[in-house]
Amino acid sequence: MFIIGELINGMYANIGAAIKERNKTEIQKCALQQLSCGADALDINCGSASKQPLVDMPWLVEVIQEITDKPLCLDSSKPTVIEEGLKVAKNKTIINSTTADVEKLDVLLPLAKKYKSRLIGITISAKGIPQNKDQRLELAATIVDNCVEKGFSIEDLYLDPIVLPVNVAQTQMKDVLESIAEFRIISEPSPKTILGLSNVSQGTNVRSLINRTFLTMAVAYGLDSAILDPKDKELMDTLITAELIINKNIYCDSYLDAYRKK
């Protein structure tokens, strides 16, 4: 599993304040903690409260790349904000994200190519969030078709079926899981799949349990990558164990230590 740490997000009070006050240490501390817990990459989102995301995004990128060379996942609904991050990024990047709308794809696919970035495509369109698996598949196919047309490598594409909180969209959880399996057979080579895991438990009071149960199920459906809280130790141990059961990790008595990235 390619693990993207979710904690550098302005929606968290400490990070929102650190961005506003240009508190480098707080941001770097959060980055290092996530990496030491096993994150392979870091999501960076200025948060909706940011009044100057065009300045905050490149500041965050520069501050974080002072302490790590790991890939940064530039998370914004605004392509201009993502581009400001791409301009200063020295290492690998992941654009998070394009929707299936042509206006977005027309801007973000050329940017991804220009900056040799990977790209997350979320199965959302101007019509809103899909209500079932077929609508998700249709939007995924639109994104894949556009990548092929514009010469963007499908191996660098991550498709996100969009998970909603289980307390508001309980009937869609199965559609999301089945979408993961079906996205992978849309084309050859196959696109990768990704989820923003913590969405599933927002507004519930047993967040960690719901997150790790859903992640286990998603692993069984072939999920490649997740944006999650790597500081949740039970979540990380569950992930390692799920990947053991599905034969992605080899068993030994100390497998948790063996796979828990130092």
Ligand code: THG
């Ligand atoms: N897909 C993609 N990108 C995404 C998402 C996705 N990026 C953002 C988000 N979803 C993933 N990141 C988070 C980060 C935090 C939370 C959920 C998803 C979260 N935060 C607490 C909350 O809202 O309750 C904040 C608590 C606090 O304020 O301390 O749950 O789906 N491609």
